[in-house]
Amino acid sequence: MPLGDILLGRRLGNSEDKEQKIGPTTGFPLLGIDALSSTAYGTEAALFVLMWVGMVGFSVLMPITWVIIAVMTIVMLSYLQTVVAYPNGGGSYTVATENLGRKPGLIAGSALLLDYILVVAIGSSAGVGALVSAFPHLQPYLVPMSLVLVLMMTIINLRGVKESGAAFAIPVYGYIVILLGIIALGIFKTVQAGGNPVPLVAPEQIHQTTQTIGWLLLLKAFSNGCAALTGIEAVANGVPLFRDPASKNAQRVLIMVVGVMALIFAGLAFLANAYKTPAMSAEEGNYRTVLSQIVAAVVGNGPAYYIFLFFLLALMALSANTAYAGFPRMCRLLARDDYLPHAFAARGRRLVFHYGIWVLTAFACLLIIAFGGLLERLLPLYAVGVFVAFTLSQFGMVKHWKRHPEELAQKRFPWLPKTINFIGGVVTGVATIVILYTKFQQGAWLALIMMPGFVVLFLAIKRHYIEVNRMTSAHHSIDTENLEPPLIIVPVQRWSSMTEHAIQFSVTLSPDVEAIHIADGEDDESIMYLHRDWNQFVVEPLEAIGKKAPELIVVPSPYRHIIRLILDYVRAKRKTHPGRRIMVVVPELVEAKWYQYLLHNQRAQALKAALLLQGQQDIMVLNVPWYMHPERRAKEAGPEDSRRDRLTGL
Structure with a gap:
């Protein structure tokens, strides 16, 4: 079985696309894993700021959490409208482009691409961070382990949407069930202890400080905690992944994801306050995440702790799957609109957009290496892109309802959808400003530089495609005046099966064929052998049947230039034959094994590239391959031909 089939599975046909559609059960882990995984570090991100004021910071953790949950609910209600209005997916990019214009749409698209890249980098780093919490001696290997997780995710997603969704079901459902059970047990213990439970494993010490809580600190804690909202957009982008009724199934998944997120986020904030678990830096010794401290405080360091840690590690390691589902489809939409190379719209062997997957992998790996795989360094970049996309999407939906009042007329409360989207736009817009500040x-x-950079790139690619379309469009009949056969030039090194194949084909195209040989330091005897072979094997046989034989032109090269002299010869012929097409037929050896390419100089490839770079419409390049099959054997040569046969090919 080929290695590609072993790693990626058999190639799927276009007719099997419907079989790759998913339902809510598979869609929940597939598209919700990123949003659900953010609950593992959302509380920690907020606490990381609140620890600047020591114990006092816990007193405002729950109010900040409720504000974030309120924003989360507003975003959910807004996207419930979007998945119905835009069942073909696209999320913020499609909504903003159709209702706000091209540039707002491109800003939304660039924001989403940036967010997806960060999802992979942060998810992998957080997964490794969870592992380091249990095994601190692995801390020096943060970056290599994160890169391995990214590559593993790449291979899983190249196997296809349906298989990747099924692969993530166990970690997601296991994480939810166990964590909700631990949260319920922790709340029960807290209530039984009158609000002051005794931890089975003591949390880390809280550093004392004399700082006081101010508005700036609260805003920073809120903006950090907003990392918990990332991933909600993926459901709106992934509506086409669902089986019919796609919009209804997407709505069910969106409600399930946000509902579970809110329960976990609120529960962890409550327990963090009850057990006083501080946030630590990954650069500190004996690093432990807030979540691992909470779990250890509630159930201890026994089997339950390590079972949960296993599911947490699996969830965090695979949390980037949302990005692997969304980034390639976002690239496909941009490529469809000519803002990215069209290759991004092509599906691979498993009906996934594999070019987008590989580009996402490359960008995520670069970020992990650049930031050392440290979560606290990556988090400040997070949430900027997703909240920009949230805001543009919501105001785009407000414009959508104005443009399509007939859709509102069918609603039970016609005023409600527009109101929800307007409130969502205002709330997420304010949150965006707070996060940026x-x-x-x-x-x-850095996000403010990357997003405009993406937009500039998109517009440059669009201009290129517009120019290509303008220059290649034809609205006239074919030119019937210039139908003369081309003047053909065939570069040859010696008389061989490759040369025979190229000459034989050339004389069928045109009566005017010239063979050019560049003598780069060869002696007179070698040139004599070549002329003798040419007369014997080319000129005499063709003249015998009344065909015009190609002339052999030998050009000396005292400085061993080959390609340059061929180009000079072609340009000279172009000047002496104005208005006539010139075709360069390049004979090329095609090896049977890939590694055999290393044994040849590949001069034919270089010659073709040089000819194409001339940029002349009347100079054409034709490749004539000669395949190196094992069963082929060269004809036995006489003893006087041994010198000739030692000459290398083109």
Whole structure:
């Protein structure tokens, strides 16, 4: 079985596309894993800021959590409208483009692409961070382990949507069931202890500080905690992945995802406050995440702790799957609109957009290496892109309802959808400003550079495609005046089966064929052998049947230039034959094994590239391959031909 089939599975046909559609049971882990995984570090991200004021920070953790859950609910209600209005997917990009214009749509698209890249980098780093919490001696290997997780995710997603969704079902459902059970047990213990439970494993010490809580600190904690909202957009982008009724199934998954997120986020904030579990830096010794401290405090360091840690590691390691589902489809939409190379719209062997998957992998690996795989360094970049996309999507939906009042007329409460989307746009817009203000110096400035950079790139690609279309469009009949056969030039090194194949084909195309040989340091005897072979094997046989024989032109090359002299010869012929097409027929050896290419100089490839770079419409390049099959054997040569046969090919 080929290695590609072993790693990626058998190639799927276009007719099997419907079999790759998913339902809510598979869609929940496939598209919700990123949003659900953010609950593992959302509380920690907020606490990381609140620890600046020590124990006092826990007193405001729950209010901040409720504000974030309220924003989460508003975003969910807004996207419930979007998946119905835009059942073909696209999310913020499609909504903003159709209702706000091209540039707002491109900003939304670039924001989503940036967010997806960060999802992979942060998810992998967080997964490794969970592992390091249990095994601190692995801390020096943060970056290599994160890269391995990214490559593993790449291979899984190249196997196809349906298989990747099924692969993530066990980690997602296992994480949810166990964590909700631990949260319920922790709340029960807290209530039984009158609000002051005794931890089975003591959390880390909280550093004392004299700082006080201010509005800036609260805003920073809120913006950090907003990392828990990432991933919700993926459901709106992935509506085409669902089986019919696609919009209804997407709505069910969206409600399930946000509902579970809210329960976990609120529960963890409550327990973090009850057990006083501080946030630590991954660069500190004995690093432990807030979540691992909470679980250890509730159930101890026994089997239950390690079972949960296994599911947490699996969830975090695979949380990037949402990005692997969304990034390639976002690239496909941009490629469809000529803002990315059209290759991004092509599906691979498993009906996935494999070019987008590989590009996402490359960008995520670069970020992990650049930031050392440290979660606290990557988080400031997070949420900027997704909230920009949220805001543009919601205001785009407000415009959508204005443009399509007939859709509102069918609703039970016609005023409600527009109101929900307007409130969503205002709330997420304010959140975007807060996130940019509080995280600018920590790294949000990089997002402000990357997003416009993406937009500039998109517009440049669009201009190129417009120019190509303008230059290649034809609205006239074919030119019937210039139908003369081309003047054919065949570069040859010696008389061989490759040369015979190329000459034989050339004389069927045109009566005017010339063979050019570049003598790069050969002696007179070698040139004599070549002329003798040419007369014996080419000129005499063709003249015998009344065909015009190609002339052999020998050009000396005292400085061993070959390709340059062939180009000079072609340009000279173009000047002496104005208005006539010139075709260069390049004989090329095609090896049977890939590694045999290393044994040849590949001069034919270089010659073709040089000819194409001339940029002349009347100079054409034709490749004539000669395949190196094992069963082929060269004809036995006489003793006087041994010198000739040692000459290398083109």
